[in-house]
Amino acid sequence: MKGMSKAILARCVLVSLVISVAATLMTTSIMGAPREERVIDLEASDEQVVSQLSDEDFGEYLESLPKRDVTGIERFTYAYGHPQVWLFLTQALLNWFIALFSATLIVSYLNAQDT
Secondary structure, three states: OOOHHHHHHHHHHHHHHHHHHHHHHHHHHOOOOOOOOEEOOOOHHHHHHOOOOOOOOOHHHHHHHEEEOOOOHHHHHHHHOOHHHHHHHHHHHHHHHHHHHHHHHHHHHHHHOOO
């Protein structure tokens, strides 16, 4: 890309990354656990077993998992203990990054062409 310096590309990456993280956090809602309600122990679930279950069997599997109490700040952090949440957040972050990086790269390229 003629006329585009490494500093401009680095700025595009940095701006896209920062806004992607902020946009992902603002547009996804990981809800906290309800007060005084026992929640499923996510650490007890087995991803290999879950991937082989039908919808009906999945409900029964969830019922069979042990439940535990969560209190305080753990009400909000407990959902992040499951790998599926991190996979979801990573995919959302990558989608935002690709869109924003493309936009900033195009704008920077057009600005470089004008000068």
